[in-house]
Amino acid sequence: MNTTIGWEFYRSFLGVLKEGSLSGAARALGITQPTAGRHIAALEEALGVVLFTRSQVGLMPTEIALALRPYAEAMESTAASLERTATSQGEGVRGVVRVSASDVIGVEVLPPIVAQLREQHPDLKVELVLTDRIHDLLRREADIAVRMMRPEQGQLVARRIGRIELGLYARKDYLSRHGEPRTVNELTSHSVIGYDQRSAFVRKTEKSVHGFSRDMFSLRTDNNLAQLALIRGGAGIGFCQVPIARRDDALTRVLAKKFSLQLETWVTMHEDLRNSPRCRATFDALVEGLQQYVA
Amino acid sequence: MNTTIGWEFYRSFLGVLKEGSLSGAARALGITQPTAGRHIAALEEALGVVLFTRSQVGLMPTEIALALRPYAEAMESTAASLERTATSQGEGVRGVVRVSASDVIGVEVLPPIVAQLREQHPDLKVELVLTDRIHDLLRREADIAVRMMRPEQGQLVARRIGRIELGLYARKDYLSRHGEPRTVNELTSHSVIGYDQRSAFVRKTEKSVHGFSRDMFSLRTDNNLAQLALIRGGAGIGFCQVPIARRDDALTRVLAKKFSLQLETWVTMHEDLRNSPRCRATFDALVEGLQQYVA
DNA sequence: TATCTGCTATACATTTATGTATGAACACGA
DNA sequence: TCGTGTTCATACATAAATGTATAGCAGATA
Structure with missing residues (x-):
């Protein structure tokens, strides 16, 4: 019984969870409603559990489906960051970098820093993820995070900005x-x-x-x-x-x-990204900009 | 430019990285060599990067491919733990639980604990991951870990056993x-x-x-x-x-x-798993068994 | 009540992906 | 040097997944 469940199914599964219906998921994923339905059916068959209770107004997730949701989301964010890393490959500062910060920092402090960064590196695209929730850098939901606490996880490059x-x-x-x-x-x-x-x-x-x-x-x-x-x-x-x-x-x-x-303010980044030019440049720019802000 | 890359491709990609050849990956994944080749080609096309340099002795991963490997591995382990969680659903202590520990603990200490646990819960399957490497519980490579250090990551349920x-x-x-x-x-x-x-x-x-x-x-x-x-x-x-x-x-x-x-000895588990009967039972059994061992 | 919109489920056609078979290139050992 | 066992690449047939079209049901709206 080798784990032969297609990873595509998880994507459809997550789509249905997000959209609440097969039709909605199909629209969002660029497939058709019967296909989405078949994916869910196949996944239920393969896992041996019931994931949704069907109805004419949509699909209601079961407790099991809700328990599995975090895993599917983790896969999604990992896939996204894989793509991000791949398309940012090559010499020079280019590609997409995702920065997580609190909304206040993102709105009040980061704009000029980001503006200057983009001035220097026009091929660099910056995505801001503004939330207080501690984004899991290990899960790669963001590449770099500005945090108001000392990072506790290993495998992270961290720089203290100050208070x-x-x-x-x-x-x-x-x-x-x-x-x-x-x-x-x-x-x-x-x-x-x-x-x-x-x-x-x-x-x-x-x-x-x-x-x-x-x-x-x-x-x-x-x-x-x-x-x-x-x-x-x-x-x-x-x-x-x-x-x-x-x-x-x-x-x-x-x-x-x-x-x-x-x-306490820290800028953190996964250590795997240290050699990525885009992350390195963004990291340095954030550190410098925030230090000026603090001072 | 919606992220429409099939997740199946990542699986094939990882297979080729692990096995070193299209043929090997095909064997491991239960597909055929041409299919594996097509997946890699499609992935390279979609990402716009070269992942492998072809040769008659196999495929040599490029730097980029190596950089992407951790992501693909993360997806794999997440998929695996999703399956594990799904098949362990339902009332009662059943399904598969993965326990990570050092090899010495795994060989010398855990066997009687596991034996007794399985005596009490015959439907529970236990997988031991014996390595000194700190397994990332957040990535769900294991459900429960026996560690010789105080856990530092948040989102973890931890119980101190003693010294x-x-x-x-x-x-x-x-x-x-x-x-x-x-x-x-x-x-x-x-x-x-x-x-x-x-x-x-x-x-x-x-x-x-x-x-x-x-x-x-x-x-x-x-x-x-x-x-x-x-x-x-x-x-x-x-x-x-x-x-x-x-x-x-x-x-x-x-x-x-x-x-x-x-x-310092600790038993740790992701807090999401607290309500999972199989993890709860295993966690408790490990805590009790190890406490006896220490005393 | 009639009508509209959204949903799921099914039947059928078609496209797409996969597998099979085969050829060519290279490494290794007798 | 010649066979053997790898590998990847290509052509063709087949199987599988997908899309299209449609029917049926439920709730909202006028």
Whole structure:
């Protein structure tokens, strides 16, 4: 019973999971609906399990199918990065490089760095994957990642950028209307912008700042960009990276001595990519650009 | 330019890399040589790179092909673990579980544990992957790993077993023939069994034991099982896990106070597998069995 | 209720991929 | 030097997978 299941089937399987129907998967994959149906049937036959419950509105994945999804996704991202590596081969900085970073970094910090990089290397294409989820570089969902924590996995090339300071900020006109808080407790009477879910960041802040708690947040969103926009829009007081806030004269820091958090910043890359010109160049550009940003 | 490269091609590609020829790959994959050739040709066409230089003795991989190999291997192991997970679905402890461990643990310690586990769960199949290489659980090359170091990767369920002591041992008849060394320096006149390459273990020992160096090894092999066999065969003095040595009355410890190294032992598993009955049962059995072994 | 849209499943034609057979080139050993 | 056992490449027949067309069902909409 040699593992003779066609890898194509997994691709169709993933397509159906993503699209929710045979027809949808067929459209997305560039095949036809009967073919997709046959692939699923063949896969179910080969694995000996039921993957979907058929219905006229689409295919409902079973628990088993959901359990298998991460594997299929891993295969997909690996295939994608194989292609990326292949098409980026050859001398010179060329091809596609995928960079993962938080949305704030991606929107506020990376654009000029990427712009300069592309100026120097016109044949280089850059894909930004903006998410807080720790992308698994080992799975090659991205080539290079900007992270706010020390990388723990082996097989990674990592360069420490330094610490990015985080502080509380508000627009001047907001403060002139509502007054500037002098103590942590005074924050209760303010519009404090913060997180919806009690994330690791919130717990860390609660520990380090006496008197602070999540209940103080009166404007809640887990989207960091939205928080930033709210601060800039004068909606209240919120957390912002100091270098970003400094660019905007309208923003003033609040309770600087109480709230000062440091984010360890690292740029990481899989060590296999060290000799890839495109990754090397991007890595170096990110390190240099981010160091300037931090300083 | 949608990524429309068939995943089957990658499988053939990997086959050719492993076997070194189209014919060999065809045999291994259960296809025919022309098909394998067509797959490679199609893949080269699609990627726009040359993967192999043809010759009548086989196909020589280019640098590019070698660079792509890890990706194809990742896909392969992911596909394999997808199958494993699928066929192990359903209630009850059934299916295949892959356990990674060092060869010594696998040969000397695991057998009775595995035997008892299979006694309790006859539908469970166990695959042992015996290697010192740190298997990447994230890549799912194995479901569960017995490791001699603290796991550093996230997304892992880890249980600490305790410390396994390592000591110097020799057969009594060897010692009666050659005398028992009383100091580290006296080892120079003995047949000391050790490692060929200067591994992390050797460097650690050189640091912790004054006067010790790799040059003392007069019987060298990187195969731990061979070292153990040499000790048991009375060929000299070597390192052995204390619990293993205690089983054999013919073995005596040497320089116990000088040489005493501790191996932190952990059992780890990907957290996704926590709810898999087969992995859960195996994990628990390993933890219990190893704890008894350590104690 | 009638109609539209989306879905799956089936029957049939066709394209595509695969296998079989064979030839030529090279390495190795008698 | 000549056979033997590899290998890859090509031509042709076959088997397999895919696409096309259509029927049937369910839910939404007017």
